[in-house]
Amino acid sequence: MTAQEPGDTPAVTRPADPEHLAAVVDLLGLMACAELLAFERLAHDAALAPTIADKAEVSRMAVAEFNHHTLLCERLTELGVDPGVAMEPFAEDLSAFHRRTAAGNWLEGLIKAFVGDGLAADFYREIAVHLEPATRELVLRVLADTGHSEFAVDRIRAAIAADLRVAGPLALWGRRLVGEVVTQAQQIAAEREGLTALIVGGADLPGLDLTEIAAMLDRLTKAHTDRMAALGLDA
Amino acid sequence: MTAQEPGDTPAVTRPADPEHLAAVVDLLGLMACAELLAFERLAHDAALAPTIADKAEVSRMAVAEFNHHTLLCERLTELGVDPGVAMEPFAEDLSAFHRRTAAGNWLEGLIKAFVGDGLAADFYREIAVHLEPATRELVLRVLADTGHSEFAVDRIRAAIAADLRVAGPLALWGRRLVGEVVTQAQQIAAEREGLTALIVGGADLPGLDLTEIAAMLDRLTKAHTDRMAALGLDA
Numbered sequence: 222m223t224a225q226e227p228g229d230t231p232a233v234t235r236p237a238d239p240e241h242l243a244a245v246v247d248l249l250g251l252m253a254c255a256e257l258l259a260f261e262r263l264a265h266d267a268a269l270a271p272t273i274a275d276k277a278e279v280s281r282m283a284v285a286e287f288n289h290h291t292l293l294c295e296r297l298t299e300l301g302v303d304p305g306v307a308m309e310p311f312a313e314d315l316s317a318f319h320r321r322t323a324a325g326n327w328l329e330g331l332i333k334a335f336v337g338d339g340l341a342a343d344f345y346r347e348i349a350v351h352l353e354p355a356t357r358e359l360v361l362r363v364l365a366d367t368g369h370s371e372f373a374v375d376r377i378r379a380a381i382a383a384d385l386r387v388a389g390p391l392a393l394w395g396r397r398l399v400g401e402v403v404t405q406a407q408q409i410a411a412e413r414e415g416l417t418a419l420i421v422g423g424a425d426l427p428g429l430d431l432t433e434i435a436a437m438l439d440r441l442t443k444a445h446t447d448r449m450a451a452l453g454l455d456a
Numbered sequence: 457m458t459a460q461e462p463g464d465t466p467a468v469t470r471p472a473d474p475e476h477l478a479a480v481v482d483l484l485g486l487m488a489c490a491e492l493l494a495f496e497r498l499a500h501d502a503a504l505a506p507t508i509a510d511k512a513e514v515s516r517m518a519v520a521e522f523n524h525h526t527l528l529c530e531r532l533t534e535l536g537v538d539p540g541v542a543m544e545p546f547a548e549d550l551s552a553f554h555r556r557t558a559a560g561n562w563l564e565g566l567i568k569a570f571v572g573d574g575l576a577a578d579f580y581r582e583i584a585v586h587l588e589p590a591t592r593e594l595v596l597r598v599l600a601d602t603g604h605s606e607f608a609v610d611r612i613r614a615a616i617a618a619d620l621r622v623a624g625p626l627a628l629w630g631r632r633l634v635g636e637v638v639t640q641a642q643q644i645a646a647e648r649e650g651l652t653a654l655i656v657g658g659a660d661l662p663g664l665d666l667t668e669i670a671a672m673l674d675r676l677t678k679a680h681t682d683r684m685a686a687l688g689l690d691a
Contacts, residue, residue: 257512264499264518273547274540277492277525283499284522287515294512305509312508 234355235300244415245356246300248348250307251409251416252363253293254315257308259337260286262319266330275327275376282334282369289363296359311409318405322398328380328387329394331373336398339448342367343441351422374452381453392454399445403438410434469590470535479650480591481535483583485542486644486651487598488528489550492543494572495521497554501565510562510611517569517604524598531594546644553640557633563615563622564629566608571633574683577602578676586657609687616688627689634680638673645669 236242263283270276294304324330345364349357381388410417410431421433449455471477498518505511529539559565580599584592616623645652645666656668684690 254508257508257515260515261499261502261511264496265503267496268500272540273489273492273543274538276496277529277539277543280492280495280522281526284519287519290512291516303509304512305507308508308512 234353236353240415241353241419242300244419245353246297246302246307247310247413247416248419249293249297249300249356250302250304250309251311252360253290253297253304254308254311255341256286256290256293258312258315258319259341260284260290262323263330263334266324266327266333269324269327269330271327278372279330279334282338282372285366285369289366292359292363296356310413314405314409318401322401328377328391331377332391332395333398335370335373335377335448335452336395336402336445338367338370338373340399340402340441340445343444347437347440348420351419377452388454392449395445395449395454399442403442406438407431407434469588471588475650476588476654477535479654480588481532481537481542482545482648482651483654484528484532484535484591485537485539485544486546487595488525488532488539489543489546490576491521491525491528493547493550493554494576495519495525497558498565498569501559501562501568504559504562504565506562513607514565514569517573517607520601520604524601527594527598531591545648549640549644553636557636563612563626566612567626567630568633570605570608570612570683570687571630571637571680573602573605573608575634575637575676575680578679582672582675583655586654612687623689627684630680630684630689634677638677641673642666642669 236245260283263279263286267276267279267283270279297304297307322333324333342364345360345367349360349364352360377391381391410420417431417434421437471480495518498514498521502511502514502518505514532539532542557568559568577599580595580602584595584599587595612626616626645655652666652669656672
């Protein structure tokens with residue numbers, strides 16, 4: 222919250238600069254859309270669960286994503302923007318991403334949940350530093366609620382321990398997923414200049430944006446490799 | 457809550473009679489499983505939504521079902537029962553029900569959500585009267601959170617207003633759904649005697665159970681017909 226007159230109800234804080242506001246709306250729309258589609262995909266992959274208890278656990282992860290979506294939509298509404306309108310520009314690209322990376326079995330679904338959860342947390346941590354206080358606070362709230370993938374980690378480790386031959390295909394799948402994420406991110410970054418500038422914190426240095434995005438994607442990929450290694454998988 | 461010694465922390469209330477406890481566990485397992493699969497199916501049907509905003513609304517209905525599932529599982533855990541174990545006996549039958557009644561398009565999915573929401577609320581209202589206080593309180597909490605289908609009603613009415621020809625096939629679809637629900641309910645009632653006795657409140661009159669179940673299904677079907685008529689559809 223920014224400083225208020227004593228006794229005031231806190232007003233909605235919003236970026237004063239219209240270009241900056243547009244970029245924040247783009248970012249919130251992207252994140253709200255990504256969380257909604259992550260929800261949808263995880264709920265869909267719950268159908269692959271071997272038991273009803275496993276199905277309930279994956280569904281719980283999906284609901285956590287939906288709750289993030291709701292928080293992001295609330296902030297958009299607070300800023301006077303219809304969440305549906307803010308999400309729409311990203312819906313087709315992100316839906317196509319999920320169609321390209323549809324899990325073929327239960328373990329692939331778990332790896333996708335684990336990879337997605339980790340990348341989302343790292344991304345939120347990266348962007349939080351560049352945001353104005355109200356949006357940063359929201360992103361940090363969402364970030365604090367990530368990390369629902371311990372269940373996925375347990376199940377993946379157990380499956381590898383039970384049959385080492387599953388490790389190779391799962392490692393390949395993890396590499397393919399992160400490759401698709403990077404490709405998708407570069408495409409969105411190239412199409413949405415204001416958003417890109419906001420994410421890398423370089424609104425005053427537009428020429429540097431794509432280089433900075435590449436550097437950020439390198440950091441995210443490195444963290445992903447470490448997570449996959451911790452799972453016993455080459456990334 | 458039942459009466460406690462003064463100063464006591466309220467203990468977990470549970471039916472004293474082991475047969476009654478087993479029937480309550482069966483009922484909670486059935487409801488928890490039904491809510492989880494309703495969640496899964498609604499989240500799946502969200503993929504049929506024409507816009508990202510519609511997808512978000514259907515997903516919100518799905519999440520409400522999941523929250524019911526969570527409440528029911530918490531009560532099972534409180535009773536010392538693993539929710540996965542309590543749900544398992546119903547998982548295959550209810551999954552098969554959803555496969556038989558998979559929505560073929562957006563409007564069919566909305567009708568299914570509307571019909572399911574209404575039947576669930578009526579069922580919860582019917583059974584609440586026969587339950588011991590702690591379970592009744594839980595069922596009434598879940599009941600108070602049903603009725604998320606106004607969105608579905610709005611969209612169905614708008615679709616019928618825009619093209620009267622959709623009404624006939626949707627009315628047929630609604631009839632088919634309620635027929636499948638009744639068939640499924642009769643099958644579960646025939647298989648689980650203790651549960652059936654609990655639902656109709658006739659644990660001391662086992663011979664009457666199936667007749668009483670039939671009478672309850674008649675009341676539920678009648679209420680369904682009224683809801684469909686309010687929607688402008690013959691049921």
